[in-house]
Amino acid sequence: MSATPSDPRSSRTSRTPHASRASRTRSWWGWGYADAHPDDAECAALGALLPGTLARPLPIPRVADLAVPRPGTAPPPALAHLVTADPEARAAHAMGKAYRDVIRALRGRPGRIPDLVARPTCDQDVSDLLDWAGGHGVAVIPFGGGSSVVGGVEYRGDAHRAVLSLDLTSMDRVLEIDTAGRSARIQAGALGPVLEEQLRPHGLTLRHFPQSFEFSTLGGWLATRAGGHYATVRTRIDDFVQSLNVVTPAGVSTSWRLPASGAGPSPDRLFLGSEGALGVITEAWMRLQERPRFKASTSVAFADFHQALEAVRAIAQSDLAPANCRLLDPGEALLSGASHDGSAVLVLGFESATAPVEDRLAGALDLARARGGSGGTPAADRDAPAAGAAVADEAVSAWRSAFLRMPYLRDGLARMGAVVETFETAATWDRIPGLIDAVRTEVGAAALKATGHPATVNCRLTHVYPDGAAPYFTVAVAGRPGDEVEVWDDIKAAASDVLHRHRATVTHHHAVGRDHRPGYDRQRPEPFALALRAAKNALDPHHVLNPGVLID
Template sequence: MPDETVARTSRTRSWWGWGWVDSHPDDAECMALGALVPGTLARPLPLPEVAGLRIGSPAVDAPRSLAHLVTYDPEARAAHARGKAYRDVTRALRGRPGRIPDLVACPARDQDVADLLEWAGEQQVAVIPYGGGSSVVGGVEYRGGEHRAVMSLDLTAMNQVLEIDTDSRAARIQAGVLGPDLEGQLRPHGLTLRHFPQSFEFSTLGGWLATRAGGHYATVRTHIDDFAQSLRVVTPAGTSASWRLPASGAGPSPDRLFLGSEGSLGVITEAWMRLQERPRHKASASVSFAEFRTALGAVRALAQSDLAPANCRLLDPGEAALSGAAEDGSAVLVLGFESSTGPVEGRLDQALELARAHGGRTGAGATGPGAPADEAVGAWRSAFLRMPYLRDGLARMGAVTETFETATTWDRLPALIDAVRTEVGAAAFKATGHPAIVNCRLTHVYPDGAAPYFTVIAAGRPGDEVAVWDDLKAVAGDVLHRHRATVTHHHAVGRDHRPHYDLQRPELFARVLRAAKEVLDPGGVLNPGVLVDSRKAPGDMCC
């Protein structure tokens, strides 16, 4: 792990786009990508410079007692101004980054967090908790106007595994640790959290917990919730620390209040997390289907079996072609199994037999020691890791390119997918005059339903790309709501999903959330506008 850490720290993160600066497509690759989408720009937009943002002086200065925890550096402030959604990237490219934080605070311990929150409450400074900054729903951006100033609270200095209980196979971990560094600290003990969202390299444990992030497993243990044993949360009203237990029936769970609270109720500073032994046995294979609907039946049968594949991703023909998994118009199912205790080839064989019974055509078979590689599996895996960089390359060409995900029950799933493809595609054509690509894949599956994940690629209107996407997103949200599909399966609500989250969330529960926020955050400074408005906010109904 030391060599891996050195390699990470020697590279430069992009302040405006996804990931590492040295992994972004160059101008030639951007132009090649743009050629695939009719109506895009002739040349890529220039890379933005922080100096071009004209960042003003901060509206506040931290007191001397906190000065060692904060920075006013313009580049740090610009990098903390927004997440990594398409609209964030495009606004940066167009020089419209939104509200820049006045300062960035980097606490090193719980008391630092408490002191910063106390000062922020006294001064009416909005506090935006920040982990890796990989939010794609406007979760780390200030869009209000009622606060005197804005502070980004960067937790990444709190990045240690503090304690490991090998008997119970659990660890006490600080919330600011990034995914690779967390796994590096667990590896010498032969343990792993085994939670790998696509943002793994650039997101933190606290961010996963605060957003109820989905991860590596396509079945059974799909969300970070499944690994959380207890939480420690610092709020303006005090600190909440739940007991560490394997299970409990003692009333509503305090952890459930903060899991998914997106920094609006408190700042998660550490957690006890359930671990597992590192898997030693893995096998994977792909299955192709002539018809996507037939493939849905196969995936439902797998989800309702007891095979529990770790990976069970179904790509529609468009998504399969985009990832290089298939170019013949087939839908492709990527299957994977893993275990720390014994071989998994037998479970894979059973899954493949089930898929064949539903019309699937199997490929090269299992990948493992001495087994031939499955080209479709390899192509999908490479495309999965590269896709956010290609999105940014298309954004530089003026394309509208974004994803959104949801979940619904099996009986509603086919009609939902058809409606999204039809209505979002029609809206894109109306907005741009060019046909759009609307692809779908299933990322997580359950006995009672699945999580479809949509990719939208269309030409934009030069200089007006964000408005085009906002219109398409509104159409997509209306479709999801009409089909009673959740506004998000694992990307959190943030600010981008608020309008349709407000429709999905029962109003009685909204009143409970407002009351909880008033108790935990009486000054209304924690991540304003996320999940629910304060009862004291102008225009918001009192409960």
């Protein structure tokens, strides 16, 4: 039975979560915090790793140097308190954090800057803003943490008279917790750390930790069907959804809170992954878990990458369910510092809230060693950080540090004129080896053709399933000065062609946005496209919600 707010098994939160957090300045043009970016010397050292990059780094861009136009519209007096036209706020909401966005900011070409930024505090605010926008031809771009890497939070085109960025981060509260049912009603604007901070006193966690955890929101995860850090079983945010509350121009959709239901097509599934094109997710009841107390992890080296793939498949098809089962190819292992001898490295981690996990880790090690793996000394840690398995050895420690630092290093390379593209996919096991080989060969060749410089193409597996896996690729090459976006476009097109030919999804967890639209249009069945267009017309009759995402 669901607990009501007055039930002793249920609680409401009353604190303001962000009041206790240390204040750090977010970078308006690049990833993460402004004070965490590589300095000029580190940028130059990174550039030295790629022949053909610039002699000195591009300067860090300033909003004051942008030609921020005057707003093309103004809100009505009743909504003015929710809206700002501040140039700094507008610039920070103009783009996401893809390489394409970073290099455009560095080159002073950020694209269409929103005319206004709104920060609603409740459903009624959202509804009022949508009503005004629909009646005045104003495009509305829902905005959470702004960490999109697929062009999901920017406006492209000129079909609307003005653009409003709808920032939901003022709606960041855990409103209600059902401790008996281990679930919570959470506002969609809660950033990852803010959300977990409110759940921690109850001994609970959502256990969803994408790489963007610090800089992304619950609503963003839901709207993009985000994948988390954990490699097996419940890898996606979809698995934790109990019900959704969505404000649309046609009304508010609130699904029933149920453990499961067979009552027709799921209303939640319509909005999960809709990327703000059908409505604005403002709240969700989410399934929670007890915080893990037992953790253990290790790394295993492989001289042969294809043998390592077989080991990962065996582990994924067992009932061991590792929290982390991340395979790094030799290039990725070298880049992260996990290996320096040309070995591929498998990072394994297990965790549990109820029982020690060393036996499960030992079982996974047996499977890996039987397929050519070597090394692996398990280490346990009952108090390891929540966002990952315990640090067990140098390889695991190096990988974890690189994992968190990598987006900042990408921006450092961008300042040196390098082109750095990351893309991910998923395919069935029978296609995985050929897919990885084809990406390395064909995308590397496309980068060489576009730039005249050899490219580095690395791969890791981020998520694994009994029937397949999710490879994640990193491509780095010296760009053509001033034409970095065009080179990036060529690499993206080549990658999309390889994925389509191998029947691999255009995205496993980065979403579609605008950058993946061509691949998404080829992947989805046409009858589903017809239904999606009909839903768009019904829910957003003025076509103001995130135009250009998913459908035209």
